[in-house]
Amino acid sequence: MMSRSVGFGCGLFILASRVFACEISLAYNSDPSPPYYVGVGDISPDHPGAGVELAQLAAAKIGCTVTLKRLPTRRVIAETGMGKYDGAFMFSYNVERTAMFAYPMQGEIPDKSRRIATLSYSLFRLKGSSANWNGETFSGISGPIGVNMGWSIGKDIQALKVPVIESYNTQENFIQLRLGRIAAYATQDIVGDAIIQREDMNDVERLPIPISSKDYFIIFNKTYYQKNKERVEQFWTAVGSLRESTLQVLIKKYSND
CATH class of the missing domain: 3.40.190.10 (Periplasmic binding protein-like II)
Structure with a gap:
């Protein structure tokens, strides 16, 4: 047995x-x-x-x-x-x-x-801010744009002659944005939208035109x-x-x- x-x-x-x-x-x-x-x-x-x-x-x-x-x-x-x-x-x-x-x-x-997947990157700004992206160029940018450390979107923005500053993660970038230490924050739509909803950030908005879409x-x-x-x-x-x-x-x- x-x-x-x-x-x-x-x-x-x-x-x-x-x-x-x-x-x-x-x-x-x-x-x-x-x-x-x-x-x-x-x-x-x-x-x-x-x-x-x-x-x-x-x-x-x-x-x-x-x-x-x-x-x-x-x-x-x-x-x-x-x-x-x-x-x-x-x-x-x-x-x-x-x-x-x-x-x-x-x-x-x-x-x-x-x-x-295919994901889009967009610009997030404080409501009332002049920071803008029209699909080709940035305007109204009064300081660096925040990006996540190591993310490729940072180099894309630098190629357009706009300064960037890296923060450790999404949460830190939104903190920097709300403190006025960065002019705007560039991240994936799905990431930014999720944090705004979760943290009830009524003072932050995503611009409608993506900066880029990537596979x-x-x-x-x-x-x-x-x-x-x-x-x-x-x-x-x-x-x-x-x-x-x-x-x-x-x-x-x-x-x-």
Whole structure:
């Protein structure tokens, strides 16, 4: 009887090993970006967000599991780049990052069909402020524009000859804005809108014209990619497929976060 139990247990272990033949470690931002990831801090909650669930489903589709770690953006980039984690999300294409990270590519350009999402950046200002963006140029800017530390939008704004100042996270930038230490704050629509609603910031508004819209990807450090190229390519393809078929269902699940 005991030998049968042992044999049955071994069979289950072998079956589980075949079903989930690999483990992928992914790091992502400790700030919330609903509905893609929710909650604050270094713990990944049971209700993690639509983007996190999409990554988990994509991994399962290719026979893998995902382990998650939340960190500030710069640590996500630094620690994933040095190999502590296999990959990271969500990041727009950045030529400088390609020295450390692999993106899903189609020839010489990122493959947007395998993106996890497309997000817009907008300018947030105090109501009554003269700070403005008309889709091409800034005007009425009386000081630096705040951005999150390590976010690519900062370089986009600097390219337009407007000074920026980095703060640690979204919360700190809104504090700086309300204290009058920055002229405006540039961040992702979904991030800024969520904080304004959560904190009941009736004195802050988002301008209607986005500064830019960017495709976002799950990226992998180059060492991991080179050793597991087929697996990563399959994972990216699964992300693209599930984004089309499943993401909107997941987003509805998080509509109140």
